[in-house]
Amino acid sequence: MHxxxxxxxCFDNPPSILEAASIVGPKxxxxxxxxxxxxxxxxxxxxxxxxxxxESKIIKxxxxxxxxxxxxxxxxxxxxxxxxxxxxxxxSDFGLRESNIPYFGVFGACSTFTESMCIxxxxxxxxxxxxxxxxxxxxxxxxxxxxxxxxxxxxxRPPTAQWTVTGSGAVILSQTGQGPYITNITPGKIVDMGVxxxxxxxxxxxxxxxxxxxTHFQDTGRKPSYYDAIITGDLGHVGKEIxxxxxxxxxxxxxxxxxxxxxxxxxxEKQDTHAGGSGCACIATVFSGYFFKQLKDKKMKRILxxxxxALMNSTSMQQGESIPGIAHAISIEI
Amino acid sequence: xxxxxSIDWLQLLRCFITGGTIxxxxxxxxxxxxxxxxxILVIFVTTGAILGGLGIYQYLIDxxxxxxxxxxxxxxxxxxxxAIESVKEIGLLGxxxxxxxxxxxxxxxxxxxxxxxxxxAKPKIKKQ
Numbered sequence: 405m406h407x408x409x410x411x412x413x414c415f416d417n418p419p420s421i422l423e424a425a426s427i428v429g430p431k432x433x434x435x436x437x438x439x440x441x442x443x444x445x446x447x448x449x450x451x452x453x454x455x456x457x458x459e460s461k462i463i464k465x466x467x468x469x470x471x472x473x474x475x476x477x478x479x480x481x482x483x484x485x486x487x488x489x490x491x492x493x494x495x496s497d498f499g500l501r502e503s504n505i506p507y508f509g510v511f512g513a514c515s516t517f518t519e520s521m522c523i524x525x526x527x528x529x530x531x532x533x534x535x536x537x538x539x540x541x542x543x544x545x546x547x548x549x550x551x552x553x554x555x556x557x558x559x560x561r562p563p564t565a566q567w568t569v570t571g572s573g574a575v576i577l578s579q580t581g582q583g584p585y586i587t588n589i590t591p592g593k594i595v596d597m598g599v600x601x602x603x604x605x606x607x608x609x610x611x612x613x614x615x616x617x618x619t620h621f622q623d624t625g626r627k628p629s630y631y632d633a634i635i636t637g638d639l640g641h642v643g644k645e646i647x648x649x650x651x652x653x654x655x656x657x658x659x660x661x662x663x664x665x666x667x668x669x670x671x672x673e674k675q676d677t678h679a680g681g682s683g684c685a686c687i688a689t690v691f692s693g694y695f696f697k698q699l700k701d702k703k704m705k706r707i708l709x710x711x712x713x714a715l716m717n718s719t720s721m722q723q724g725e726s727i728p729g730i731a732h733a734i735s736i737e738i
Numbered sequence: 739x740x741x742x743x744s745i746d747w748l749q750l751l752r753c754f755i756t757g758g759t760i761x762x763x764x765x766x767x768x769x770x771x772x773x774x775x776x777x778i779l780v781i782f783v784t785t786g787a788i789l790g791g792l793g794i795y796q797y798l799i800d801x802x803x804x805x806x807x808x809x810x811x812x813x814x815x816x817x818x819x820x821a822i823e824s825v826k827e828i829g830l831l832g833x834x835x836x837x838x839x840x841x842x843x844x845x846x847x848x849x850x851x852x853x854x855x856x857x858x859a860k861p862k863i864k865k866q
Contacts, residue, residue: 431863448863545863556861559775560768601772 405529409623412590419528420581421699421736422535424692425470427462429544429570432681432689435670440693441571442469448545448570455545456490459570460499463488463541466572467503470537470692474576481505481576482533485520488541488684489513489568490550491717495541505537514609514638515592515713516540517573517688518732522589524577525734531579539574542683551602551718564604566640566682569669573688575696584699588624588735592616594715596728602721606643606666606679609712612729613639614650616710620733621656628658631735632704635695637687637711638666640680665690687711699738706737749803756802760809779810786814791822816841 408414426441433444445462452458463486471478484503487510488495500507512519520538527533545555547568553559577586595615599608613636621627628634628651639647644664651658668690669681691709698704710733716725760782767778789795795815798806806812820840824832838845 545861553775554861555864556856557775558864562768562772603772 405526408588410619411593412588412620412623413526414588414624415525415529415586417529417579418585418587418737419525419577419579420583420585421696422476422576422578422581423470423474424573424575424696425466425473426573426689426692427466427469427571428685428689428693429462431544431567431675431677432569432571432669434675437669437690437694440697441689442473442693445570448543455543455549456494457498459488459490459495459541459543459546459572462499462543462570463495463539463572463574464499464503466541466574467500467537467539470539470574470576476535476576478503478505481535481537483508483524483527484537484539485510485524486537486539486541486574487511487516487520489547495543495546496539499541512711512730512732513713513715514542514682514684514686515711515730515732516684517637517691518589518709518711518734519591519713521575521577521586521709521734522591522732525586525589528577528579534580535576535578537574537576539572540684540688541572542568542570542685544568544570544683547683551721561678562603564601564606564642564679566605566638566666566679567670567677568683569638569681569686569689570683571685571689573685573690573692575692584696584736584738586734587737588620590616590620590623590733592619592731592733594728594730596726598726600724600726602716602727604642604679605638605682605714605727606640607646608714608727609729609731610639610643610646610650613643613647613710613712613731614654616731616733617647617651617658617708618654618656620708620735624735628656628661631661631706631708633695633707634658634662635687635691635707635709636662636664636666636731637713638680638682639664639712640666640682641672642679643712644680668694695736699736702738706735708733708735752802753805756798756805757809758805760806760811782810783814783817786811786816787818788814790815790818813841813844816844 486496666680817837824836
């Protein structure tokens with residue numbers, strides 16, 4: 405691997421995405437992407453006593469599922485990189501404590517999925533590992549409780565609010581395999597434009613996505629038209645529009661091949677999800693469920709995956725801090 | 739039949755319109771500002787306490803009955819009313835005692851029924 409441009413790594417022996425798996429909750433199962441997921445849950449608790457326990461179970465089962473689908477044994481997996489939104493990443497910590505795989509807890513808010521894939525692919529390419537798992541999870545109920553209000557309060561959601569996706573997505577990156585391959589990664593910088601509204605994450609994260617997107621094009625010399633699809637994580641309807649407009653004003657027209665997983669996940673009118681989906685699981689499940697299969701079936705050949713994260717916590721919000729955004733891009737090609 | 743005949747329909751209408759108007763103000767604040775619901779609740783209680791303290795809220799209660807006492811502004815007005823009455827009885831210390839005393843029934847009932855509800859019901863995801 406070698407570095408190109410300002411902040412992009414180009415892989416000489418690109419790691420292959422061997423397999424992907426996804427499990428989602430009931431709301432996601434009612435959405436337009438439902439048929440692509442491996443498993444749809446019937447209720448948010450999945451037989452557990454708390455939403456936090458349910459989220460841990462979701463990521464645990466997703467990791468088990470991706471290993472089973474790949475026909476590898478758990479002992480063939482060298483490391484797992486995983487993260488979620490709950491304090492100190494307890495969903496991943498508790499969910500994977502019995503997995504017996506060396507574990508890295510990763511936090512990049514909703515950018516964690518591509519962040520862990522960035523780190524994982526460097527491990528694989530550098531021969532530090534043969535196979536690694538990258539996984540993330542989120543849960544609407546546990547996220548609302550931690551970041552906004554307990555659901556028991558019955559608070560109304562404002563129109564710009566997004567809906568945290570319940571579910572988990574996991575991929576196996578491998579030295580062997582027939583692709584799709586991770587060819588380039590562009591880890592992002594923290595960008596803070598001073599947005600303070602926790603109910604408008606799309607606007608807070610869009611500038612970070614723009615920064616990473618433009619840097620990626622500058623570093624690689626590629627144009628937006630190089631990709632069949634440019635996919636952001638969870639900017640939602642509000643952030644998606646902002647990003648497309650800002651990119652246009654900087655001379656990059658992404659209108660024809662750009663979409664956002666938060667927009668794809670739910671039917672805005674029928675499901676009343678306001679500004680769309682969000683959460684670590686948003687891009688993880690939509691990529692693992694939909695885009696991975698599109699690449700495998702060769703319906704798409706090159707995609708740029710940009711997960712976006714809002715780097716705040718409930719204390720920083722209470723103290724009136726702004727919301728710094730981050731975005732990590734990986735290009736996946738066959 | 740006697741019960742239905744005894745209902746003051748005009749009073750019900752006044753009650754509905756007043757209570758409804760207070761709720762509409764809350765809804766507009768929720769939709770048009772960035773205020774969180776918790777802040778709106780606090781604004782309502784303090785507004786009620788100020789209006790109650792100035793004696794203005796009592797006119798609304800006389801006019802609309804439960805339409806003015808049930809919304810959170812009524813709770814605020816009740817706090818102020820209790821504090822003022824208590825000051826008259828026992829002096830300045832009443833300012834700290836009276837408000838909570840006057841609303842003790844509401845507070846204790848909220849805790850009691852909240853606890854009972856938490857035993858009987860399981861939290862669920864919201865539909866929208």
